[in-house]
Amino acid sequence: MRVILAPMEGVADAPMRALLTGVGGYDLVISEFIRVVDQLLPEKVFYRLCAELANESKTLSGTPVRLQLLGQHPQWMAENAIRAIELGSLGVDLNFGCPAPMVNRSNGGAAMLKQPETIYKVVKAVREAVDEKFPVSAKIRLGWDDKSRCVEIAQAIEAAGATELTVHARTKEEGYKPPAHWLYIQKIKSSVAMPVIANGEVWSREDYLKCQQVSQCDDVMIGRGALAVPNLAHVIKGDQAKMPWAKVLQLLLQYSEYEIVSEKEKYYPARIKQWLKFIAKQYSQADELFVQVRVLKKTPDILTLLKAQV
Numbered sequence: 053m054r055v056i057l058a059p060m061e062g063v064a065d066a067p068m069r070a071l072l073t074g075v076g077g078y079d080l081v082i083s084e085f086i087r088v089v090d091q092l093l094p095e096k097v098f099y100r101l102c103a104e105l106a107n108e109s110k111t112l113s114g115t116p117v118r119l120q121l122l123g124q125h126p127q128w129m130a131e132n133a134i135r136a137i138e139l140g141s142l143g144v145d146l147n148f149g150c151p152a153p154m155v156n157r158s159n160g161g162a163a164m165l166k167q168p169e170t171i172y173k174v175v176k177a178v179r180e181a182v183d184e185k186f187p188v189s190a191k192i193r194l195g196w197d198d199k200s201r202c203v204e205i206a207q208a209i210e211a212a213g214a215t216e217l218t219v220h221a222r223t224k225e226e227g228y229k230p231p232a233h234w235l236y237i238q239k240i241k242s243s244v245a246m247p248v249i250a251n252g253e254v255w256s257r258e259d260y261l262k263c264q265q266v267s268q269c270d271d272v273m274i275g276r277g278a279l280a281v282p283n284l285a286h287v288i289k290g291d292q293a294k295m296p297w298a299k300v301l302q303l304l305l306q307y308s309e310y311e312i313v314s315e316k317e318k319y320y321p322a323r324i325k326q327w328l329k330f331i332a333k334q335y336s337q338a339d340e341l342f343v344q345v346r347v348l349k350k351t352p353d354i355l356t357l358l359k360a361q362v
């Protein structure tokens with residue numbers, strides 16, 4: 053079984069990826085998406101969204117990172133995929149599930165689920181452009197507003213030569229509303245030969261076991277659950293209990309300290325607050341802390357408060 057850390061734009065940034073894979077249990081990480089429209093993007097964009105490229109595409113603790121691209125133009129996706137590989141990415145992942153209105157208005161992300169033939173063309177162009185020794189994977193939702201074409205979409209991705217497929221078991225319209233429809237992952241898995249990775253609403257080992265049973269997939273990708281319980285990968289693998297609150301606090305401190313080092317004062321307080329909100333889903337102590345942290349504007353003040361809790 054593999055546990056993969058999900059791409060989460062604006063949340064699972066490189067410092068967060070370093071922190072979570074440092075806790076361990078992850079076999080692979082997918083980066084936040086890089087939006088491709090109609091040009092070959094400059095190298096700095098790749099480094100900004102996937103800083104691990106400068107470290108042989110691995111997090112500090114050595115977990116491999118695969119860069120994710122999002123776009124609807126086959127040729128530009130192929131050109132940017134080549135650049136990703138040249139810069140050292142260990143493969144390319146293609147995002148066909150993003151629900152952001154800006155992305156969807158220009159026919160990217162989840163909007164592509166309405167056109168399996170365009171998805172096919174994008175995957176094929178990227179697969180043909182990238183040396184076969186590097187994986188080209190895809191990530192989908194079950195559809196735009198209904199699930200009737202999910203098998204067709206997966207089969208198009210396979211026919212185009214994708215190495216593997218992650219299925220977030222909801223339509224775009226379903227957003228993040230529970231439940232995730234794991235049975236549809238099983239329908240997809242039984243219709244294709246490539247490896248399928250299950251994704252959606254796995255917050256505990258119990259969830260994983262249920263998801264595994266229903267989807268028939270051993271491999272799982274975890275997103276919000278990984279933020280809420282920082283050692284969830286180990287918990288899922290059955291080799292650790294849920295991390296105690298004191299340890300979570302230490303990680304919050306570490307993440308906040310990074311910000312001081314990186315001097316991104318204005319930017320990161322929002323990210324610390326955001327992370328704390330996810331943690332509050334699984335730790336009641338985080339709820340109380342969030343009330344105090346939310347009014348603070350500067351990271352040093354947040355740090356002082358966090359240190360006082362330890």
Ligand SMILES: Cc1cc2nc3c(=O)[nH]c(=O)nc-3n(C[C@H](O)[C@H](O)[C@H](O)COP(=O)(O)O)c2cc1C
Pocket residue numbers: 058059060061062063083084085120147148149150191220251252253254273274275276277
């Ligand atoms: C804040 C946020 C940002 C996300 N950004 C991306 C992204 O950049 N690329 C992508 O393929 N999916 C993205 N997703 C979707 C997740 O990768 C994942 O499919 C989804 O959260 C369901 O998994 P979960 O229930 O384990 O969180 C994002 C999700 C969240 C909550």
